Amino acid sequence: MARISEQIIEQIRSTADIIEVVSGYVQLKKRGRNYFGLCPFHGEKTASFSVSPERQIYKCFGCSVGGGVINFIMEIEGMEFVNAVKHLADQYSIELQIDETAGKSKDLITQLFDIHAQTAHTFLKNLGTEEGSKVLAHLESRGLTRDTIKKFKLGYSLKQKDALLSAFRTEGVRSDAMKQSGLFIDTKSGYMDRFRGRIMFSISNSAGKIAAFAGRVFESDDPAKYINSPETPIYNKSKILYGLHETKQIIRNSKSVIVVEGYLDFLQLYQSGIHNIVAVSGTAFTDQHALQIKRFCEKVHLAYDGDSAGKAAAIRAGYVLLRAGLSPLIVNIPDGLDPDDWVKRDGNTPFLEAVENSTKLLTFHFQNYKGDISTTSGKTAFVNDVLMEIVQIKDPVSRELQGRELSELVGVSAESIFQSLHNMLEKLKRRQNFQQNNKSPKPKTEDKKQLLENDLIRLCFAEDIAIRKFLFDEVKTEWLMTVLSQKIYEKVYIHLHSSNAPEASLIMDELKNETYRNKLAELVFDLEKLTPSLKSAEDCVRRLEQNWLNIHIQSIREELKNAESSGNDPLPLMK
Known part of the structure; x- marks a missing residue:
């Protein structure tokens, strides 16, 4: 497995300013000591995502995620630790010296990316074969230039059942990596290539791999x-x-994005000069897709195919975007055409005009509703369908705005719309309360223990070295009753006797469990509001020890009681 020296990791951590890194994904505004923005990890309208330049950590008070700069890249780009470090090293031009360790191979993730990069090169090269020349001619007849084909790594998979498999076996690629790559399928006659005799589209993650x-x-x-890669350790089609x-930088600069359904739609539009664009890759539009877009802009133009299926898919995607706090608009594509055909036939001007004149989601849904909205029953059905979507919006302001828009659209009073919406929300709340009440509640004693242990963790980050040395000398790990506190304290403990207070971002990098990392971010984010003292540390330690003794005494009492009731001699327990 690849290893990067601690010195290099520390250099990256100290060089990569978290405000600068996060600003590449989130629009941040300074408020007091910290910066705030809309969380890129969950849908929201009010900024609850905060970044501390002083501590070099981030924390969302809505969904509880938190960590340091490396953790942020891991989370936002879906990378393992080593790849996140490499990503930041590339961004800040820091030279990496990676120790692959003699006799050991690269980690699985790196191998999988290497396999896919080599496969894309092979598919592109196959266009130059006699078999692939027909595909190249076909792509050019569809209006794609060779520059576009090369830039986006289109290609061709040979009809031979094991062309790719044989090549990788010859090169000695590890079989476990080949199996997990998704490029090969297991059949009764053995493994063979998944893709055979097909036009190939390379799908890159947001980092370009x-x-x-x-x-x-x-x-x-x-x-x-179409045949698509299955989900693998490096590929989640919903993300x-x-x-x-x-296109992400262009999308950020233009503050809007055009979403299309197909690969060829994307390529044709991109080639025509429309660059604030993405395509869903062989799947329905998901909440995760919406969050990906939210990192860069709020206005989304859905340019799906002009047939009934395309319109229905655009409406579904629109409501997904609405739930995520984005502003969806739908482009009116001529019946029977898709963006690829339309731009190829008429150029990009009519398409761009259609984008400029995009229709709001609710209006488009109303205009393309399958029921008969000229009747009372049809209009009622439409209103109920829309309310079922609006009720899922968490932000109350956004809910009200959509409710008012619906009222104006169908000619029903706002009072009636909001009464129906209120009834739906109450029903949803009752269902959630019922589910919550049927869960086993945590005992309050555990909550009290955790609160006390939270105080201990905060004290570990005190600037006063006398406090930290006292904790280092006096606290015993077995006094901590919760696993969460034990795991965090184990990582902080070794730093307590240092001359400087522990760095929160460093501890977070060492905490591999996301729950522990998020909890630590919550505990240390606003440390400047606390005034730790040696007296408060002494009181905390005394209470921790007393709690442990009480539990220990209670345990012995229970054992004595059990021994007496079963007729056993209790004396050995009392020694």
Whole structure:
């Protein structure tokens, strides 16, 4: 497994300013000592995501995520620790010296990315073969230039059942990495290539690394028009948007994005000069896709196919965006056309005009509703369908605005709309309360223990070295009753006798468990509001020891009681 020296990691941690890094994904505004923005990890309208330049950590008070600069890249880019360090090293031009250790190979994630990069190169090179020349001609006939084909790494998978498999075996690629790559399938006659005789599209993550492929049928009667990579350790189709690695900066600058359905739609529009664009890669639009977009802009134009299926998909995607706190608009594509065909036929001007004149989600839904909205029952059904979507919006202001828009759209009083919405919310709340009441509540004693142990963790970060040395000398780990506190304290303990207070971001990098890391971020984020003293530390330690003694005494009493009731001699327990 790849190893990076602690000195290099520390250099990256001290060089990569968390405000600068996070600002590449979130629009931050300074408020007091800290910076705030909309959380990139969950949908919200009010900024609860805070970044501390002093402590070099982030914390969301809405969804509880937290960590240091390396943790942020791991979370936002879906990377393992080593790859997140590499990412930051590239960003800040820090030279890495990676020790692969003699006799040991690269870690699995690195191997998988290497395999996909090499596979994309092979598929592109296959376009130069006699078999692939037809595919190249076909792509060019669809209006794609060779520069576009090369830039986005399109290609061709040969019809031979084991062309890719044989190449990797010859090169000695590890079999476990090949199995987990998703590029090969297990059959009765052995392993073979997943993609055979297909036009290939390389799918990159937002960092620009190829994580998967999509294969389109070519000159075949195979009913499966597209075959996609399965989910792997480096690919989650619900989180990746096609082309985002190339367009994210343009999207941020333009403050809007155009979302299309297909790879060819994306490529045709990009080639025509429209660059604030992404495509969903072979899946329905998800909450995770919405959060990916929210990192860069709030206005989203959905440019799906002009048929009934495309319109229905655009409406569904619109409500997903609405729940995430984004502003969805739907582009009116001519019936029977998709963006690819339209731009290829008429150029990008009519398309851009359609984008400029996009329709609001509720209006588009109303105009394309399948029921008969000219009747009372049809209009009622439409209102109820929309309310079922609006009720899922967490932000009350956004809910009210959508309710008022619905009222004006259908000609029903706002009072009636809000009464129906209120009834739905109350029903939802009762259901949630019922589910909550049927959960086993945590005993209050455990809450009290945790609160006391929280105080101990905070005291560990005191600037006064006398406090930290006292804790180092006096606290015993067995006094901590919760696993969460034990795990955090184990990482902080070794830093207590240092001349400087422990760095929160350093401890967070060492905490591999997300729950522990988030808890630590919560505890230390506002330390400047506390005034720790040696007396408070002594009181905390005394109470921790007393709690432990009480529990220990109670345990002995229970054992004595059990021994007496079973007729055993209790004397050995009392020694």
